[in-house]
Amino acid sequence: MTKQRRLILDIINNSYSHPTAEEIYKEAKETMPSLALGTVYRNLGIMIEAGEIRRLVSESSPDRYDRVAPTHDHMVCAVCGSISDTSIGDLSKDIEECVGDEIIGYELMVKHVCDSCKKHTK
Amino acid sequence: MTKQRRLILDIINNSYSHPTAEEIYKEAKETMPSLALGTVYRNLGIMIEAGEIRRLVSESSPDRYDRVAPTHDHMVCAVCGSISDTSIGDLSKDIEECVGDEIIGYELMVKHVCDSCKKHTK
DNA sequence: TCAGAATTAAGAATAATTCCTAAAAACGAG
DNA sequence: CTCGTTTTTAGGAATTATTCTTAATTCTGA
Numbered sequence: 001m002t003k004q005r006r007l008i009l010d011i012i013n014n015s016y017s018h019p020t021a022e023e024i025y026k027e028a029k030e031t032m033p034s035l036a037l038g039t040v041y042r043n044l045g046i047m048i049e050a051g052e053i054r055r056l057v058s059e060s061s062p063d064r065y066d067r068v069a070p071t072h073d074h075m076v077c078a079v080c081g082s083i084s085d086t087s088i089g090d091l092s093k094d095i096e097e098c099v100g101d102e103i104i105g106y107e108l109m110v111k112h113v114c115d116s117c118k119k120h121t122k
Numbered sequence: 123m124t125k126q127r128r129l130i131l132d133i134i135n136n137s138y139s140h141p142t143a144e145e146i147y148k149e150a151k152e153t154m155p156s157l158a159l160g161t162v163y164r165n166l167g168i169m170i171e172a173g174e175i176r177r178l179v180s181e182s183s184p185d186r187y188d189r190v191a192p193t194h195d196h197m198v199c200a201v202c203g204s205i206s207d208t209s210i211g212d213l214s215k216d217i218e219e220c221v222g223d224e225i226i227g228y229e230l231m232v233k234h235v236c237d238s239c240k241k242h243t244k
Numbered sequence: 245t246c247a248g249a250a251t252t253a254a255g256a257a258t259a260a261t262t263c264c265t266a267a268a269a270a271c272g273a274g
Numbered sequence: 275c276t277c278g279t280t281t282t283t284a285g286g287a288a289t290t291a292t293t294c295t296t297a298a299t300t301c302t303g304a
Contacts, residue, residue, distance in 0.1 A: 002250090002251065002252085002300085002301085004251080004252075005251095020291095021291080021292080022291085034252085034253070035252090035253080036252070036253040036254060036255090037253095037254095037292090038252085038253075038254075038255085038292090038293080038294085039251080039252060039253070041291090041292060041293070042251090042252090042293085045293095055181060057179045057180065057181055058179065059177060059179055059185075062290080062291055062292090063291085063292090075221065075225075078226050086220070086221050087220070088216075088217055088220045088221075089220065091213070094210075095210055095232055098208070098209070098210045098211065099197065099208050099210070099232065099234070101234065102234070103197075103232050103233060103234045104200050104233040104234055104235065105232075105233045106230060106231060106232045106233060107229075107230075107231045107233070108228060108229070108230050108231075109228060109229045109230075110217055110221065110225050110227075110228045111225060111226040111227045111228060111229070112221070112223065112224070112225045112226055113226065124269085124270085124281090124282065124283080126282080126283075127282095142260095143260080143261080144260085156283085156284070157283090157284080158283070158284040158285060158286090159261090159284095159285095160261090160262080160263085160283085160284075160285075160286085161282080161283060161284070163260090163261060163262070164262090164282085164283090165282095167262095184259080184260055184261085185260085185261090
């Protein structure tokens with residue numbers, strides 16, 4: 001593992017903000033100014049393949065990246081688009097029953113209105 | 123409702139293939155050759171706002187669009203990326219219990235290996 | 245230490261989507 | 275209807291996110 005990749009992985013693992021590639025790039029630049037955006041994307045791709053991180057595709061925002069453990073789900077605010085963590089239990093078994101076949105996994109994105117937006121719109 | 127919008131909506135409602143904007147554009151052009159891609163995107167955006175259609179964001183493919191009723195879920199093949207319909211029951215109540223707050227809805231994307239890919243990789 | 249392999253920085257290229265503008269179409273009051 | 279106002283369109287430029295290319299750099303292990 002190169003130090004570039006290590007740095008990118010550390011940023012994701014220490015972040016609870018589900019950063020975009022661009023945000024990771026900016027943060028990583030502070031430590032390693034010679035880093036290229038292309039390198040960030042390439043390493044993100046490699047780590048997703050390897051299952052070391054997760055990719056969250058969400059509407060109206062570029063892809064976001066998230067640490068992989070412990071397994072958890074996500075909620076997106078319908079007003080401001082911010083993503084937060086939540087934890088619904090493991091639905092794999094129920095889903096497998098419904099579809100009648102083995103599944104690899106699933107992504108659950110719950111839509112809600114976040115606390116901050118609830119206040120503002122009142 | 124303009125005829126352009128009507129046409130785009132019809133294509134989505136009569137399709138089970140979860141078309142991309144580009145695919146909708148191509149199909150619509152056959153009926154209305156003067157149609158512009160920008161118009162397709164603009165109308166898709168309007169109809170999503172209005173809740174008339176759904177947007178499916180998926181990895182490694184542009185956004186796809188889907189009819190809204192009857193409510194159903196989706197499975198994406200981990201090998202070829204194709205999206206198919208499935209129907210898991212309504213999880214809203216369970217999710218609300220878990221998060222302890224009202225939710226607007228959710229998107230569930232189940233990852234599996236589609237029949238066609240199961241054959242090919244054996 | 246050195247050759248070969250892997251990875252990088254930099255930026256060009258591509259893909260998807262949004263934005264802009266002038267023209268065309270739809271609408272509404274008279 | 276018909277004129278003026280508003281909305282929507284076509285067409286294309288602009289923007290954004292991401293991937294690709296290449297030469298240079300770094301790592302690796304005999």
